Structure formats: C-alpha cells, structure tokens
Amino acid sequence: MSKTADEYKQEGNTAFVAKDYQKAIDAFTKAIEVSETPNHVLYSNRSAAYTSSKQYEQALSDADECIKINPSWAKGYTRKGAALQGLHKYEEAEQCYNETLKIDPNNAIAKDSLAQIVSAQQSASRGFPGGFPGDMGLGELFKDPNLMEKLRRDPKVAELMNDQDFVAKINSYGNNPQALTNDMMTDPRIMQLFGALLGLNQPEEAASASSQPDSKNEEEPKREEPKKEAEPEAMEVDEEEQEQDTARIEADKAKAEGNKAYKARQFDEAISHYNQAWETFKDITYLNNRSAAEYEKGDYETCIKTLTEAVENARELRTDYKIVAKSFARMGNAYAKLDDLKKAIEYYQKSLTEHRTPDILSKLRKAEKDLKQQEAEAYLSPEKAEEARLEGKEYFTKADWPNAVKSYTEMIKRAPDDARGYSNRAAALAKLMSFPDAISDCNKAIEKDPSFIRAYLRKATCQIAVKEFAGAIETLDLARERDDGKNGNEINQLYAKASAQRFQPAEGNETPEETYARAMKDPEVAKIMQDPVMVSILQQAQNDPAALQEHMKNPEVFRKIQTLIAAGIIRTGTR
Structure with missing residues (x-):
C-alpha cells in the first residue's frame, strides 16, 4: 500500500532532525509528488533541507514555490531569505527577512538572520584598509x-x-x-x-613606541577581530508543525476507521470516528465524510448542519475548491431528499460555481424540471378551472377576445387534461385571426379527448381559413368517423365548403388545360393522377362510361373520383 503525503512528510521531518538532509529531501519530494493539492509546507520543508545541505539554488526555487502557493505565510519569506543569504545575495535576503517581519513582527529567525548580515558587514568594514572588502585599495x-x-x-x-x-x-x-x-x-x-x-x-613608529619601558603601564587598545560570517542557520521544522503532522496522522487513522464502519453501513460508529478526526485535526474532509454517513442514515437535516459547518470553516482553512464543491453538492442532495427543490437548486448552483461537473449539472437540470412540474401540479384546481371557463365564456360573449384567451389559458393551467379549455381558447384565437395557434390548440384538445367533435370542427374551420383545404377535408373525415350522428349536417356543410373552395379558379373562365395545370398543383390530385390503378380506370371510362359507375361502388375510388370532379379534371354534364 502506497504511503500518503503526510506519512512521507513525517519521514522527512524525522530525517531532518537527525541531520540526514538528503534523506529528508527525498522524503519531502515524495510527499510533494503524492499530495493531491499543492502544499506550501512541503515546499517550505524541502527548502529548509536544501539550505541545510548548502544546495541554495534548489532551496530558493522551493521557497519561491512556497510563496506562490501561500503568499501570506511568513515562513516562506524566511526560507527564501536563508537561500539568498547562502548565495551571498545579502540585499535580497534582507528584503525577504523584512517581508517576514511585516507579516510576523516577532519572528525570531528573521530578526537573528538580519542581525547576522548587518554584523558581518559592520565587522568587515571596521579596520579593513581601503574600506569594506571589494574596494580597490585592498587590492593594493x-x-x-x-x-x-x-x-x-x-x-x-x-x-x-x-x-x-x-x-x-x-x-x-x-x-x-x-x-x-x-x-x-x-x-x-x-x-x-x-x-x-x-x-x-601597523606604522613603524607605533610598533617602536609599544616596546619602550615608559609605556608598559599603558594598556594597549585591543584590536577587534573581524567576526566570521555565520552560515544561514538550519531552518528546522518548528514544534507547531510537528504537532500538526502528528495530529493529522491521528485524525487520518480515525477517518480510516470511520470509512470501514461506513462501508459496513454502521453509520453511527462511522459518525463517531469522523467526529474524533475533526476534533483532532481541522480538515473539512472529515466533516464531509460525517455528512455522508448522516445522509445515508436518512438524517438529512443534521447532514445539512454538518455541511454548513464545513463550508463556514473552508475559507479559513484554505480548503481546495473541489472539496467545497462536494459540500455544496451534498447539501443539494439532502434538500432534494427533503423535497425542498428550491434549496436543492440553490446549492447545486453554488457547487457548480466552485467546480463544474456533469453529474451535478444533470442533478440541477432534473431539480429544475421537477420543481416546474411540482409548481404546476400545486396549481391544479377543478373548481378554479370552472370559474376561469365561465369567465372566458362571458368575455367571449362580449367579443372581448384577448381577455377570453387569458381566462381560457388560466383554465388550462388549472385543468390541463380538460379538452374544453384548449378548444375554447382556439375559438377565441380564431376570432383574433391567430389561426396557426388555434389549430395547435385544437390538436391538443383532440389529443386529450379524441371523441371531442367540436375540436375537429374548429380545426377544419381554421384550416379552411388558411386555405389548407385538403387538411380540412382530412380533419372532417376523421370527425365523421367518430361522430354519433349529431354533428352530421355541420360536418357536411364544412366538407362542401372546403371542397368548393379547394379548386375554385382564380378567374371565371378557364380552358381545360389551365384547369388541369392548376389542379395538378394540389398534392392529393397529383398523387391520384400518378396512381396506376386510377389511370387505368380513367382510360377505361373514356371508352365505357358505364364502367366508371361500377368502379365508384368502391368507397376509396368514389372519394378519389369526387376529388377529381371537384378539381375539374373530370367534367360532368352539369358543369
């Protein structure tokens, strides 16, 4: 089983304390490699190990990475200052130590390191001929x-x-x-x-004077020896970090026990272990795990409280945004279980703001759809629907078509399965010359109640109005099939109207050729004239008109012949 980042980190700390810096570097490197998210402490610790082994360039690189991950952490600048000090870049090192003190004014390491640099500079400049080393006078x-x-x-x-x-x-x-x-x-x-x-x-006269007897009682001033510059001190892992490492290891052990209990569906035991982990070390992953056990247990309200605590602590603990997204997502799941879809949608959206995933997006879309359906169902009321129908009828009688449409729309919302609402609204829409919408409402009415003849008649009327004569005839044929005989006259009247207007010439007089060309523009006529059976019947009728009467005993042939007569393709003696 592979080790965790925390386990490798602990190995590195132990090696560092033992001054086995290369082993510490190797352990911290492995910790960085297996860490799920960039960890500034790991880079800081490896920088300290590099500094202690005098690998200052690598120490500087790690210190820069540490600062990049967490620019508000004082120790990152201390690590960088130590690396720069080792590279003899003293001015830059001073800037880093001063940056440390801006964040942490009482940082002892930064103060001591600054004192080392200043002391070395002052010692070097005191008593050196020609001034501080590096002046040309010293070269002489x-x-x-x-x-x-x-x-x-x-x-x-x-x-x-x-x-x-x-x-x-x-x-x-x-x-x-x-x-x-x-x-x-x-x-x-x-x-x-x-x-x-x-x-x-020393000047020669000064050396002579010092050897004279009368000067024996004078105390010769002691020459101050230049101080050796101190190496950057070994940047040890502080006790607080070591305590945190120990606490996390203990917390992870408790979490592991909680995971075992969770998989065994022993949720109370799992919750107890996750609580212990959270109390030992503050990481909201432990709270997320606890909420998962509470969710599976069916204690959704407690689950939400736990996740709220997790989110509230997340910013302070600088928790990864993906983990925060999981907290919000589970809150959405819990609210969905409580049938509070508005809250579920709110927290799914928050989760997607932190980290967008297809799974949560799908849950959001489903929750939005379910909420819409839920709100529509909550609006249903047969009593309110009847009130809206009577109100719409009153407006229709007064020729107030727009308000009639509004009332019938309200009726549909209150009773979406009542075909009358769609049919009545179609009648009002037709008065407003909105025939396509009226036809659509008639189709919905027929879908709700296929035996509702009034919807067929209103649809055929609208189709005639928009010159869809073939469609109107087809609608009337369907109405005739379903009619119980009470609406026969109205069906026949509309049928005759549709048939008469279907092939009505634009001008009063047409030649047979013009009639044929116009009729062939009708899709149904064109289809009949391309039917081999009908072509054979028509050819036979030219030689034997009595044969046509025999063929018309077939209802389908009769209907087609009537269509051709209406179109003017077949001319009767009375035409």
Whole structure:
C-alpha cells in the first residue's frame, strides 16, 4: 500500500532532525509528488533541507514555490531569505527577512538572520584598509612583493602558508579584489588572514613606541577581530508543525476507521470516528465524510448542519475548491431528499460555481424540471378551472377576445387534461385571426379527448381559413368517423365548403388545360393522377362510361373520383 503525503512528510521531518538532509529531501519530494493539492509546507520543508545541505539554488526555487502557493505565510519569506543569504545575495535576503517581519513582527529567525548580515558587514568594514572588502585599495595590499614572506613569519597564519592552493588564492587577490569579497564569506581562513594583515600594516613608529619601558603601564587598545560570517542557520521544522503532522496522522487513522464502519453501513460508529478526526485535526474532509454517513442514515437535516459547518470553516482553512464543491453538492442532495427543490437548486448552483461537473449539472437540470412540474401540479384546481371557463365564456360573449384567451389559458393551467379549455381558447384565437395557434390548440384538445367533435370542427374551420383545404377535408373525415350522428349536417356543410373552395379558379373562365395545370398543383390530385390503378380506370371510362359507375361502388375510388370532379379534371354534364 502506497504511503500518503503526510506519512512521507513525517519521514522527512524525522530525517531532518537527525541531520540526514538528503534523506529528508527525498522524503519531502515524495510527499510533494503524492499530495493531491499543492502544499506550501512541503515546499517550505524541502527548502529548509536544501539550505541545510548548502544546495541554495534548489532551496530558493522551493521557497519561491512556497510563496506562490501561500503568499501570506511568513515562513516562506524566511526560507527564501536563508537561500539568498547562502548565495551571498545579502540585499535580497534582507528584503525577504523584512517581508517576514511585516507579516510576523516577532519572528525570531528573521530578526537573528538580519542581525547576522548587518554584523558581518559592520565587522568587515571596521579596520579593513581601503574600506569594506571589494574596494580597490585592498587590492593594493596584496601586491606587496614581500607579503608572502611576512605571512610565513607570522605565527597566526604560518601553517596556512603551507597550503599551496591557499597561497595561489592569495596571490590572485592583487588582480581580482572581487574574488576576495566572495571568498571571505565562505572561507574562514580569509578572516584569519585579515587578522594577520592588520598587524603587519601597523606604522613603524607605533610598533617602536609599544616596546619602550615608559609605556608598559599603558594598556594597549585591543584590536577587534573581524567576526566570521555565520552560515544561514538550519531552518528546522518548528514544534507547531510537528504537532500538526502528528495530529493529522491521528485524525487520518480515525477517518480510516470511520470509512470501514461506513462501508459496513454502521453509520453511527462511522459518525463517531469522523467526529474524533475533526476534533483532532481541522480538515473539512472529515466533516464531509460525517455528512455522508448522516445522509445515508436518512438524517438529512443534521447532514445539512454538518455541511454548513464545513463550508463556514473552508475559507479559513484554505480548503481546495473541489472539496467545497462536494459540500455544496451534498447539501443539494439532502434538500432534494427533503423535497425542498428550491434549496436543492440553490446549492447545486453554488457547487457548480466552485467546480463544474456533469453529474451535478444533470442533478440541477432534473431539480429544475421537477420543481416546474411540482409548481404546476400545486396549481391544479377543478373548481378554479370552472370559474376561469365561465369567465372566458362571458368575455367571449362580449367579443372581448384577448381577455377570453387569458381566462381560457388560466383554465388550462388549472385543468390541463380538460379538452374544453384548449378548444375554447382556439375559438377565441380564431376570432383574433391567430389561426396557426388555434389549430395547435385544437390538436391538443383532440389529443386529450379524441371523441371531442367540436375540436375537429374548429380545426377544419381554421384550416379552411388558411386555405389548407385538403387538411380540412382530412380533419372532417376523421370527425365523421367518430361522430354519433349529431354533428352530421355541420360536418357536411364544412366538407362542401372546403371542397368548393379547394379548386375554385382564380378567374371565371378557364380552358381545360389551365384547369388541369392548376389542379395538378394540389398534392392529393397529383398523387391520384400518378396512381396506376386510377389511370387505368380513367382510360377505361373514356371508352365505357358505364364502367366508371361500377368502379365508384368502391368507397376509396368514389372519394378519389369526387376529388377529381371537384378539381375539374373530370367534367360532368352539369358543369
């Protein structure tokens, strides 16, 4: 089983305390690799390990990453200052330590590190000929041809002069004083060398005077030795972090026990373990887990309270937005279980604001659809529907068509399965010349009640009005099939009207050719004239008119012949 980021982190801390810095670096690297989200503490700890092993460039890179993740964390700037100090970039290091103190004015490490830098600079500038190392005047000191001989006779540095590499380094300073500036910060022998140089450069008269008997009672002023610059201190993991690591490990153990109980559907036990985890270490994942157990237990209101606590703590704990999204999503689920769809929609939307996922988007759409249906069902009332119908009838009688439409619309909302509402609204819409909408309402009325003949008649009337004669005839045929005989006259009248207007010529007189061309524009006529059976019957009728009468005994043939007669394709003697 692979280790968690916290377990690798604990290994790194242990190795760091034991001063096994490479092992600490390796452990922190693994922790960073397996961490679900970028963790500033892990980069901070690895930066400290790099600094302690004098790998300052890597330490600086990790410190920058730490600051990027959490720019308000004072320790990140301390880590960066230590790395810069190790790289001898003292001005930048000072800026970082000062940045630390802006966030944490009592930070002891930043104060001590600033004091180290200032002390080293002051010590170096006091008593150094030519000023602070790096000045050209100091370079002249190393051009003295007798310098090496003087140093070999000085007991303070005589032993150092046996190191040929060190001698070569000293000889190079005459031409490259800047190298001296760099070396003095890293090589303690350079500071020892300066002590000797300061003694060698005393004026001769001062040296003579110091050997006279009358000066024995005078106390010679003590020369202040330049202080060796301190290395950046090992940036140890503080006790508070170690305590947090221990607390998280204990909390994760409790969470693991809670997960086992959850999978076994022992929800009360799981809740107890998740509570223990939350009380041990503040991470809202433990609250989310507890809410999941409460949800499965059916305690939706408690689940919502737990998730509210999680969200309230999330910002302060800098919780990942995806985890916050899960909190909001489960709140939406809980409200949906409580049949509070408005609240469910609200929290699904909040979840999607934090992190958009297809699953929650689908739940939002379903909740919105269910709420719409729920509101429509809550609006149903047969009594209110009847009131709206009578109100619409009154408006219709007064020829107030717009208000009639409104009243019948209200009737439909109150009783959507009553075909009369759609049929009555179609009648009012037809008066307003809104025939397509009227036809649509008639179709809905027929769908609700296929035996409602009034809806067929109103539909056919609207179809005739928009010159859909074939459609009107088809509608009337359907009405005739379903009629019980009470509406036969009205059906026949509309049928005759549709048939008469269907093929009515634009002008009074037409030639047979013009009649044929106009009739063939009608889809039904064109279809009949392309039917091989009808073509054969018509050809036979030209030679034997009596045969046509025989064929017309077939109802389908009769209907087609009547259509052709109405279209003028077949002319009768009375036409």
